[in-house]
Amino acid sequence: DAGVIQSPRHEVTEMGQEVTLRCKPISGHDYLFWYRQTMMRGLELLIYFNNNVPIDDSGMPEDRFSAKMPNASFSTLKIQPSEPRDSAVYFCATRAGRTDTQYFGPGTRLTVL
Amino acid sequence: SQKIEQNSEALNIQEGKTATLTCNYTNYSPAYLQWYRQDPGRGPVFLLLIRENEKEKRKERLKVTFDTTLKQSLFHITASQPADSATYLCALDGNQFYFGTGTSLTVIP
Numbered sequence: 001d002a003g004v005i006q007s008p009r010h011e012v013t014e015m016g017q018e019v020t021l022r023c024k025p026i027s028g029h030d031y032l033f034w035y036r037q038t039m040m041r042g043l044e045l046l047i048y049f050n051n052n053v054p055i056d057d058s059g060m061p062e063d064r065f066s067a068k069m070p071n072a073s074f075s076t077l078k079i080q081p082s083e084p085r086d087s088a089v090y091f092c093a094t095r096a097g098r099t100d101t102q103y104f105g106p107g108t109r110l111t112v113l
Numbered sequence: 114s115q116k117i118e119q120n121s122e123a124l125n126i127q128e129g130k131t132a133t134l135t136c137n138y139t140n141y142s143p144a145y146l147q148w149y150r151q152d153p154g155r156g157p158v159f160l161l162l163i164r165e166n167e168k169e170k171r172k173e174r175l176k177v178t179f180d181t182t183l184k185q186s187l188f189h190i191t192a193s194q195p196a197d198s199a200t201y202l203c204a205l206d207g208n209q210f211y212f213g214t215g216t217s218l219t220v221i222p
Contacts, residue, residue: 004156033210035212041214042212042213042214042215043157043202043212043214043215045210045211045212091156091157093156101147101159101162102157102159102210103159104156104157104158105156106154106155106156107154107155107156
């Protein structure tokens, strides 16, 4: 298995632009998590899905952020409009079952100018 | 809300010594706790899981303890090597995981 796949690996955009981050989970994993990591705040959970259904989005900072999981093989995290404070590394992680370990993707480094 | 604290942001030790990292938590009673390793430019990688009814867990040169009374976990790397240099994160279970901010370990040759 190729592991969790994220794209793009790096994204540089200007303030106000729409940004879409993509994640392909490990096949068979029924949980998918989106995290944001910054030096100041560490690793923060934004939202997670179970069987493609959003379970907890309380970590989504504001309405500019949205996430979807249209099927078991694909998820997106969208920021519209983007702001400089959104600059961070965004990780997607997946796991199989309730208590199993999480497998992280390589992350997307987002820079908003 | 739950709070997780990991000791000092950075820890430097000499090669061959034992590194000890601390994870303290409040306002929570996790069923288990995990430790992850993160290298620069990469996502965290799972190392060890310890359950609330386990006092200690070992894997090769790694050892984790879990004291639910003190609300603390200790992570030990014995006979440390420069290749152990990385950031180490603890994570508490819940419906999701709550991660600490990490401790950056540098093993000096």
